[in-house]
Amino acid sequence: MRTAQDKEALIKQLEAEFCPPLDTSLVLALCNDIDEGEESITQLRESLQALAADATVSLSEVDGQDPGSTSALPSASPSDDLNSPLQFLQNAFPTFSVHTLQEVIEDAVSQYGGLDMAKLVEELLTRETLETIGLPESPQEQPWPKTKKKQKKNKGVSKLVFGDVRHRQTSSKECPEVIDPWSQLSSLADYLSTLLTGTTASSFSSRFHSDKYPTVLEAVLAYLNDLPPSDKSTEEVDEGLIAIIDALPRDDSDEVNAQWARRCVEATDRLEHAVCLYELLQDLSKNAPIKHLQAPAIHPPAISSPLPSSSSGSSAAPTRQISNFTQPTAPSKPRKPMAASSAWRVVEKREPKQVQPHPHAEFIPAYRNLKLVPVSSLPKDPSDENMVLKNRTIEQAWRDKRVEALRKASQHWQRSQDGLGRQVAAYYADEANKFLRESREAALEAARALVVSNRAQNAANGFHTDDTVDLHGMNREEALAIVKESLNARFNNSSRNQEPLRFITGKGLHSKGHQILLPSIQKSLRSEGWRTREVEAGLIVYGRF
Numbered sequence: 001m002r003t004a005q006d007k008e009a010l011i012k013q014l015e016a017e018f019c020p021p022l023d024t025s026l027v028l029a030l031c032n033d034i035d036e037g038e039e040s041i042t043q044l045r046e047s048l049q050a051l052a053a054d055a056t057v058s059l060s061e062v063d064g065q066d067p068g069s070t071s072a073l074p075s076a077s078p079s080d081d082l083n084s085p086l087q088f089l090q091n092a093f094p095t096f097s098v099h100t101l102q103e104v105i106e107d108a109v110s111q112y113g114g115l116d117m118a119k120l121v122e123e124l125l126t127r128e129t130l131e132t133i134g135l136p137e138s139p140q141e142q143p144w145p146k147t148k149k150k151q152k153k154n155k156g157v158s159k160l161v162f163g164d165v166r167h168r169q170t171s172s173k174e175c176p177e178v179i180d181p182w183s184q185l186s187s188l189a190d191y192l193s194t195l196l197t198g199t200t201a202s203s204f205s206s207r208f209h210s211d212k213y214p215t216v217l218e219a220v221l222a223y224l225n226d227l228p229p230s231d232k233s234t235e236e237v238d239e240g241l242i243a244i245i246d247a248l249p250r251d252d253s254d255e256v257n258a259q260w261a262r263r264c265v266e267a268t269d270r271l272e273h274a275v276c277l278y279e280l281l282q283d284l285s286k287n288a289p290i291k292h293l294q295a296p297a298i299h300p301p302a303i304s305s306p307l308p309s310s311s312s313g314s315s316a317a318p319t320r321q322i323s324n325f326t327q328p329t330a331p332s333k334p335r336k337p338m339a340a341s342s343a344w345r346v347v348e349k350r351e352p353k354q355v356q357p358h359p360h361a362e363f364i365p366a367y368r369n370l371k372l373v374p375v376s377s378l379p380k381d382p383s384d385e386n387m388v389l390k391n392r393t394i395e396q397a398w399r400d401k402r403v404e405a406l407r408k409a410s411q412h413w414q415r416s417q418d419g420l421g422r423q424v425a426a427y428y429a430d431e432a433n434k435f436l437r438e439s440r441e442a443a444l445e446a447a448r449a450l451v452v453s454n455r456a457q458n459a460a461n462g463f464h465t466d467d468t469v470d471l472h473g474m475n476r477e478e479a480l481a482i483v484k485e486s487l488n489a490r491f492n493n494s495s496r497n498q499e500p501l502r503f504i505t506g507k508g509l510h511s512k513g514h515q516i517l518l519p520s521i522q523k524s525l526r527s528e529g530w531r532t533r534e535v536e537a538g539l540i541v542y543g544r545f
Contacts, residue, residue: 010041018048030424047427085115088413088422092406092429093124100127117410125403132475185209185216191280192220195273217284221263230266235502238463240265243536244275246507257281258461271536385453391446398439405432440477447478448485470504471517479505479517480524487530491543500542507537 011031030044089101101124108120189204204223213219230237244261264277409428416422454470469486471479483503490501505517522539525532531542 014045014048030427047431085117085120085413088117088409088425088429089120089124091426092121092409092432093128094433095128096124117414118407121406121410125406132477188216192277195277195280196267197269215284217281220281220284221260224263224267227267232266237262237265238468239536239538240271240274241463242504242538243271244278246537387449388446388453391442391449395439395442395446398435398442402432402435402439405429405435443478444481447474447482450474451482451486467499468502468504472504472506474517476516476520479521483521483525487525487541500540502535502538502540504538 014031030048085105086098086101089096089105090098093101104120104123104127105115108123109115112119185208186201186205189201189208192204193199193201204219207213207219207223208216210219213222232240241258241261244265260281261274261278264274264281265271268274268277405428409425409432412428413422413425416424450473451469451471454472455465455468458468458470459465469482471482474482486501486503490499503521505515505521507515518534518539522532522534525539525541529544531545533540533542
């Protein structure tokens with residue numbers, strides 16, 4: 001804990017070292033804002049050295065000019081620039097244009113009746129976040145239209161039928177309609193013949209009525225397995241699989257079966273038919289119209305003794321002899337000896353299979369309930385996921401520091417009416433820009449690690465990933481940087497400059513019906529002269545014109 005005497009000694013030491021050219025009040029204000037610790041003092045000393053160097057260069061430039069010349073008289077003094085809210089916001093938010101900053105200032109003055117720098121900073125931080133992730137700004141709320149209250153119409157009163165129960169004048173309740181399972185199978189065969197080109201309903205009906213397949217699902221899967229190999233390429237099959245995963249609605253119990261989805265894509269000619277066929281397989285796995293059961297073995301009742309006579313005086317009732325009866329020759333499994341009722345049996349606990357979460361589950365809620373491949377079948381290399389999490393944590397830490405620096409800058413600018421407070425505000429604005437650069441570097445490192453993690457996960461699930469870059473889990477700025485790095489690495493290599501590169505951007509189902517990454521990436525690449533083609537949930541780049 002640093003005492004007041006130590007703090008006062010530190011202030012005197014810094015004033016003796018940096019004043020002049022800096023003002024003593026500036027050093028005092030900066031010392032009051034720092035935290036205790038040697039690291040904070042070191043950072044403060046470096047900042048004061050930079051400010052002192054800038055002030056020395058500015059004084060030398062002014063002293064070297066002719067006092068009588070008109071160029072020696074600047075249009076505005078440094079204090080005037082610092083007092084300007086536009087100049088301060090330009091220093092704090094260098095990515096925004098002057099027109100945008102002026103518009104924000106005018107809106108704040110008209111809305112709040114004055115200039116509140118803290119609210120301006122919050123507004124610009126919100127706009128910056130929306131532009132980074134690629135979302136449009138929220139439109140201004142319009143007043144609700146006034147509607148007149150309509151008079152309710154008198155609804156017709158339901159009539160009650162009175163009558164004698166013995167006359168059966170009252171109407172009986174309608175019984176639920178009985179559904180014939182064989183009619184359902186006939187309709188199902190017709191529906192499958194429309195999905196699969198070149199097939200007839202009879203080919204499915206014969207399988208449904210056969211005892212070879214216990215359920216309808218097994219009959220349909222057997223038919224799909226018996227089909228000849230498809231002529232589709234690996235890229236077309238992969239595009240269909242990705243489209244099925246993005247298009248299917250899922251709830252908490254749905255699981256995507258990659259083998260079923262691949263069969264559906266290979267057996268159909270259109271993507272809509274593949275999605276409908278996969279949904280049908282999911283429904284059949286839950287509810288089937290009919291199920292073939294094995295007939296139980298028939299055993300005749302054993303006759304131990306003839307029936308006794310009704311009376312002692314009457315003649316004995318004739319007993320019926322069973323002749324020419326043969327026992328079934330099918331071998332039966334020997335029954336295990338029953339354990340004593342008092343004996344306890346130890347039941348082994350079944351360990352649930354651990355499944356690998358989808359790589360998009362961290363960023364897209366719809367993928368959190370999607371179970372893929374057991375963890376035991378995947379190569380255990382958590383380094384990529386750890387790098388993503390580590391860099392995201394570093395990025396958030398730098399962003400928090402930047403927000404804190406902007407908050408202090410707005411407070412100093414708002415409180416002080418002289419040049420001293422505005423100089424402190426400019427210092428914190430420069431610190432915020434430094435934190436912004438660090439956060440962007442960490443975000444780019446996280447995006448690179450995310451590409452490696454997505455590629456490893458997709459390869460483990462059976463997808464072709466050599467010429468594919470998955471951009472799920474990135475914002476617009478990160479995706480553009482990854483796309484440019486991937487294109488430079490691919491097309492700068494002369495041995496592979498003819499092979500196209502595919503980028504998976506998603507269909508925009510999680511962005512309220514509009515895509516974010518695909519339009520931005522396509523616009524940027526076309527402006528730089530790249531030949532692109534839009535495909536299902538992605539983009540293919542063939543090279544430059």
